[in-house]
Amino acid sequence: MNRLSSCCLYALFSALLLSGCGKEGAQSSAAAAARQGILLFGNNAEPQSLDPHKATAVADGKIISSLLEGLVRPDVRESGKVHPGMAESWERNDDATEWRFHLREAFWSDGKPVTSYDFAYAFHRLLHPAFGGRYAEMLYPLRGARAYNRGEIDWESVQGVSTPDARTLLLRFENPAPHLLQMLLHYTWFPLPAHHVEALGGMLDRRSLWTSPEKWVGNGAYLLQERRMNDYLSVVPNPRYWRAGEVRNRGIRFLPIVNGYTETRMFFGGKLHITNNVPPEMLEMARARAPREFCRDPYYCTIFYRLNTNRKPLDDVRVRRALSLAIDREALVARVVHGAGKAAYGFTPPTGTYREVDRSAVGMTQIEREAEARRLLADAGFPKGKGFPTLELMTTSRDVQRVMGECIQSMWSRVLGVQVEIRACEWTAYKAAQQNGEYDISSSSWSGDYADPATFVELWRTGAGNNCTGWGSNACDAALDAANASSTTEERMRKLSEAEREVLRGCPVIPLYWSERTYLKSSFVADGWHPLLLDQHPLDAVELRQTPLAEP
Amino acid sequence: MKNLNASQGCSLWQDAVRRLLRNRAAVLSGIFLLLIAAICFVLPLFPCIPNPNTTNLDALAQGSSWQHWFGTDHLGRDMLARVLYGGRISLLVGFAATTVSLILGLFYGLVSGYVGGRVDSWMMRAVDVLFALPFIVVVIVFSLSIEEPCREVTSWVVTHTGWSRDSVAPLMGLVPLFLAIGALGWLTLARIVRTQTLVLREQEYVLAARSLGLGHCTILLRHIAPNLLGSVIVYTTLAVPGIMLTESTLSFIGLGVKAPNSSWGTLIKEGADRMEVAPQLLLYPALFFCLTLLALNFLGDGLRDAMDPKSTGD
Numbered sequence: 001m002n003r004l005s006s007c008c009l010y011a012l013f014s015a016l017l018l019s020g021c022g023k024e025g026a027q028s029s030a031a032a033a034a035r036q037g038i039l040l041f042g043n044n045a046e047p048q049s050l051d052p053h054k055a056t057a058v059a060d061g062k063i064i065s066s067l068l069e070g071l072v073r074p075d076v077r078e079s080g081k082v083h084p085g086m087a088e089s090w091e092r093n094d095d096a097t098e099w100r101f102h103l104r105e106a107f108w109s110d111g112k113p114v115t116s117y118d119f120a121y122a123f124h125r126l127l128h129p130a131f132g133g134r135y136a137e138m139l140y141p142l143r144g145a146r147a148y149n150r151g152e153i154d155w156e157s158v159q160g161v162s163t164p165d166a167r168t169l170l171l172r173f174e175n176p177a178p179h180l181l182q183m184l185l186h187y188t189w190f191p192l193p194a195h196h197v198e199a200l201g202g203m204l205d206r207r208s209l210w211t212s213p214e215k216w217v218g219n220g221a222y223l224l225q226e227r228r229m230n231d232y233l234s235v236v237p238n239p240r241y242w243r244a245g246e247v248r249n250r251g252i253r254f255l256p257i258v259n260g261y262t263e264t265r266m267f268f269g270g271k272l273h274i275t276n277n278v279p280p281e282m283l284e285m286a287r288a289r290a291p292r293e294f295c296r297d298p299y300y301c302t303i304f305y306r307l308n309t310n311r312k313p314l315d316d317v318r319v320r321r322a323l324s325l326a327i328d329r330e331a332l333v334a335r336v337v338h339g340a341g342k343a344a345y346g347f348t349p350p351t352g353t354y355r356e357v358d359r360s361a362v363g364m365t366q367i368e369r370e371a372e373a374r375r376l377l378a379d380a381g382f383p384k385g386k387g388f389p390t391l392e393l394m395t396t397s398r399d400v401q402r403v404m405g406e407c408i409q410s411m412w413s414r415v416l417g418v419q420v421e422i423r424a425c426e427w428t429a430y431k432a433a434q435q436n437g438e439y440d441i442s443s444s445s446w447s448g449d450y451a452d453p454a455t456f457v458e459l460w461r462t463g464a465g466n467n468c469t470g471w472g473s474n475a476c477d478a479a480l481d482a483a484n485a486s487s488t489t490e491e492r493m494r495k496l497s498e499a500e501r502e503v504l505r506g507c508p509v510i511p512l513y514w515s516e517r518t519y520l521k522s523s524f525v526a527d528g529w530h531p532l533l534l535d536q537h538p539l540d541a542v543e544l545r546q547t548p549l550a551e552p
Numbered sequence: 553m554k555n556l557n558a559s560q561g562c563s564l565w566q567d568a569v570r571r572l573l574r575n576r577a578a579v580l581s582g583i584f585l586l587l588i589a590a591i592c593f594v595l596p597l598f599p600c601i602p603n604p605n606t607t608n609l610d611a612l613a614q615g616s617s618w619q620h621w622f623g624t625d626h627l628g629r630d631m632l633a634r635v636l637y638g639g640r641i642s643l644l645v646g647f648a649a650t651t652v653s654l655i656l657g658l659f660y661g662l663v664s665g666y667v668g669g670r671v672d673s674w675m676m677r678a679v680d681v682l683f684a685l686p687f688i689v690v691v692i693v694f695s696l697s698i699e700e701p702c703r704e705v706t707s708w709v710v711t712h713t714g715w716s717r718d719s720v721a722p723l724m725g726l727v728p729l730f731l732a733i734g735a736l737g738w739l740t741l742a743r744i745v746r747t748q749t750l751v752l753r754e755q756e757y758v759l760a761a762r763s764l765g766l767g768h769c770t771i772l773l774r775h776i777a778p779n780l781l782g783s784v785i786v787y788t789t790l791a792v793p794g795i796m797l798t799e800s801t802l803s804f805i806g807l808g809v810k811a812p813n814s815s816w817g818t819l820i821k822e823g824a825d826r827m828e829v830a831p832q833l834l835l836y837p838a839l840f841f842c843l844t845l846l847a848l849n850f851l852g853d854g855l856r857d858a859m860d861p862k863s864t865g866d
Contacts, residue, residue: 261825281613281626281829335609336627390707399825406812407627410607421721422811 034524037250042275046256050211079533116169121194138188175484182450221540280338297531299517300448310470318380325373326415344511348456356497385417395443471508571858578854581847592639604633613830638814646796652734661745695732782859789852
């Protein structure tokens with residue numbers, strides 16, 4: 001290599017960085033796309049799967065929700081509110097254990113009608129013990145669903161789902177399900193084109209190609225158009241969608257940009273309309289540079305570390321508590337997250353009447369907490385970290401997570417004398433390692449699937465698909481069951497917080513902070529995007545204007 | 553070179569050194585490289601350089617000051633210390649990986665060229681096959697697959713020698729990297745050495761050595777290898793920057809050194825992400841990296857001119 005070419009290479013690197021990942025120059029710029037009515041949407045990560053029964057990531061959910069529609073659809077302005085979707089109307093009995101949905105006349109994109117059988121088929125598939133759906137517990141409230149999923153009974157004896165006729169869906173629940181309508185917004189409750197999935201390999205074929213762009217059949221506002229790995233995924237309006245006339249834009253491009261710095265830079269370079277995330281260090285800069293475009297919304301989300309309780313020495317609750325207490329969360333939030341969140345001493349973000357926190361940790365100052373952590377670690381047989389094996393902290397390749405990891409790594413080393421190594425994994429590898437329990441400590445986040453604390457607490461049920469820590473406690477499971485069985489909201493909340501206290505006592509996770517959503521929204525976005533606690537934005541409502549607003 | 557005694561004559565090496573010293577850019581580059589190596593390896597031994605991994609959340613991304621000459625990074629770590637320790641790793645990877653490839657390439661090329669015939673063709677076809685593999689991809693796969701054994705070696709070293717993990721782990725963590733880069737970087741060198749050997753083995757002095765009854769090994773090592781050194785040195789100097797670039801590429805995509813340790817590649821990546829907010833995080837490591845690469849390239853060019861009497865025309 002001669003001197004020139006090494007210089008050139010470096011120049012190329014900087015040029016690539018400056019321009020982000022945009023390849024098509026002027027054509028993909030925000031202005032041109034806005035003129036065509038196409039929304040450019042920063043979507044955080046390459047989707048793992050577009051099959052609603054295989055996906056678990058937030059990025060996947062956003063795409064799936066634009067491609068398929070469930071019984072109800074979300075409101076543009078309010079997280080708790082729903083509108084009729086595939087279901088035209090519904091009625092419930094008094095204690096909310098039986099819901100009857102009347103489906104509207106709607107069609108799949110291949111012209112076949114959407115029937116109640118499609119819903120039953122989807123539920124059957126997700127719950128099928130041989131399919132191994134990671135999110136199956138979302139359907140556990142259905143009567144008999146859990147037993148079926150565990151292989152104890154067969155599908156015929158599951159009473160939770162029945163289809164009196166093609167346009168009626170009857171759902172029966174083990175326990176009262178007053179918040180069912182919000183749960184229905186989650187893609188695990190969406191229907192599947194049964195005829196199509198059957199034709200392409202059948203219900204249990206996990207490698208079925210029905211989610212590929214050429215074969216896609218859906219009932220949502222959009223159709224899958226093109227997918228380029230690590231480049232973009234584009235969707236176009238579905239002409240057979242029942243509200244086809246009300247779709248406000250002419251397509252969406254989901255860009256899987258993991259690096260928040262790149263994404264923010266791309267936004268300022270005019271390549272995106274809505275970004276996923278502004279990284280902490282850029283908050284000040286973004287706010288100063290684009291005060292009207294910078295958004296900071298409340299978000300129902302917890303950032304935490306999972307501890308693999310199947311591995312030594314993390315099987316010892318004293319070690320887990322010591323690791324948790326040694327973290328100075330206030331400093332973390334103030335300095336590393338730059339204030340875009342709130343230090344968490346409990347797992348579920350506080351909302352309304354529900355605010356459960358680790359009471360034993362709250363009253364103390366950080367110095368007391370650190371002393372307590374050292375004491376616990378010494379009790380567990382590792383005074384000053386002597387003899388403590390080097391653990392591995394697994395993070396995704398997101399820079400924020402890595403920086404947070406380095407910060408906590410040095411806190412643990414300083415306070416406890418415990419050494420951890422950081423392994424940054426690419427998203428799919430990270431997800432796989434986490435679900436197979438091949439990690440020591442995993443840097444994780446969880447955002448609520450519906451506006452209810454249960455979406456957080458239910459995670460820690462013994463053996464739940466997204467538990468992944470190997471932890472479980474009978475007391476916690478019992479409290480969760482009791483919460484589901486309770487008839488009043490106060491009772492439910494009390495039981496849920498009892499379950500969460502159990503989790504915090506067992507400490508299979510280290511809650512770090514409750515995050516906020518910080519992102520940028522271009523002035524090309526005219527309407528249809530408002531702050532939502534659950535971030536379930538109906539993208540079909542987003543309206544673009546041809547020219548950006550003039551500077552005031 | 554006035555004091556050179558004409559009656560003694562001068563060897564080819566002395567000629568080369570004389571030509572090199574006349575090349576001002578190469579001399580300056582050489583001095584600069586020695587300086588960089590000295591400050592990266594010697595300066596951190598003094599207590600004025602803080603631990604590069606000590607975070608200080610009260611002093612984030614600060615500019616230059618008397619306490620922190622290069623400012624601090626996004627976790628309040630001293631930038632000067634990080635650049636120096638990062639330089640250690642980058643230089644070490646550059647030279648260690650080059651040494652690995654030098655040893656492999658030299659012996660492979662010597663044997664292939666000297667033995668000749670069918671052995672030579674087979675050995676060269678093997679090189680062709682390896683050349684056809686995408687370098688970066690193979691390095692990634694290779695370094696990932698020897699990562700686990702290396703980690704076991706690290707913990708073995710730590711438990712059996714009693715050295716602190718802090719000093720062993722950063723270096724041992726690099727072994728997969730320079731083994732991987734070195735193990736695939738020798739191909740060009742093997743070809744160069746082979747061609748040179750093909751020429752040299754037909755020379756009269758080799759014939760003389762053979763007729764005197766010297767063994768093959770002696771001929772290879774005493775008579776052929778020394779005469780190859782010129783081109784090998786030139787190639788090596790020019791290969792180091794390439795290998796340092798590969799290391800920084802791997803670190804840039806997250807496969808190089810493990811956090812919180814740094815190399816120039818990781819520092820540049822971290823700096824590039826934050827360049828609007830804290831430009832010094834990009835500026836200093838990039839400056840060091842660029843200057844080192846340039847110096848290595850100038851020195852390599854100078855050496856090539858010096859070793860090859862035809863190219864200078866003197």
